Amino acid sequence: MFGFFRKSTKAKCPIPEENRIWMEDAFKWLISEFKKDKIISRKILRPSNEDFPFQFNQSEEDAYILLPVIAEQMEVESSQIELRFYDQTLAEFSSGAGKIFSQQTPGEQYSAGTYNTKKNAGKFVISIEAAQLKNTESLIATLAHEFAHIKLIGEKRIKQNDEFLTDLVTVIFGLGIFNANSSFRFYTNQESWGYRKQGYLSQQEWGYALALFALLRDKDEKKPQWINFLVPNIKSDFKKSMTFLTDNSPIL
Structure with a gap:
């Protein structure tokens, strides 16, 4: 082809x-x-109050609020999912202009979340990096990507992990806006500036x-x-x- x-x-x-x-x-x-007809007819979710009419407080509770929404969108039973959380410290670099913090350590792939192909007590385990809770759009993107692993590996469509293909799955399930927007972002505050890179594409x-x-x-x-x-x-x-x-x- x-x-x-x-x-x-x-x-x-x-x-x-x-x-x-x-x-x-x-x-x-x-x-x-x-299936093409399902991809065409599926609703596209947007970062809007219409699609996400919730109050978020940048806590683990947000992930639990979003879980059934993303699960329904990606046709996965939410009761099959166990959420966990972990903290991955920002890497700090010095420069003449001040401190730069990057969520991607040189030589390592930054992980916004992880998916465990083995079921724990009959459930898929999705782990969310704590920093994702600070940005709802990034949190949605992380959940979508990890659910995409379930669609590919968990449902036995592929045998070996393919992160780039996993990113594409979020697009056909109507969540691509979030993953695309979160792929590379600058941030700044009074003490530092830097960037966050998420995803593989x-x-x-x-x-x-x-x-x-x-x-x-x-x-x-x-x-x-x-x-x-x-x-x-x-x-x-x-x-x-x-x-x-x-x-x-x-x-x-």
Whole structure:
């Protein structure tokens, strides 16, 4: 297979060719596994009071409030899930401009959450890093990613873990806005500034994945309403990807 679309010189693809082919083939596989009609008809959840009409207090309680919502969206029985929490300290680096804190230690993959493929007392164990509780959108993204592991490994669709494919699962289950927005964020306060990187796809890859998703749902809708909930950098990458995809002939 060589992806969904034939190459064209009309617009430049915003992601490397090898990544484009992989992502389009991955989407085709996901469609076969999770059914195109269900992907098209499924509601897209947005960071809004309409979709999440709850009061959050940045505590573990938030995760328990969100658990049944994400479980229903991703078609997993919430009673099968056991939540746990852990603390992973921020890494600190010095610079001439002050302290920089990164949630990704050099040489290590930062973990916003973990999923245990072995069931504990008949339940899947999802562990949430404490820092995720401070940002509801990131917490939703973490839960969605860990639930995606259940859809792939827990439901025995794949044998070996694939984090990039796991990220894509959140898109087809209507939670891609959260994971894309959380993929790379700067933060600042009175004492420091830094960034938080979450997930495995790059910003450009998230934009491309969301564009594929949008075209799958409606090939005539180039600017779906839900893109207004994307952060500016992801929205820009989405538009670049949509331009490339609409300038190329689909071979589905």
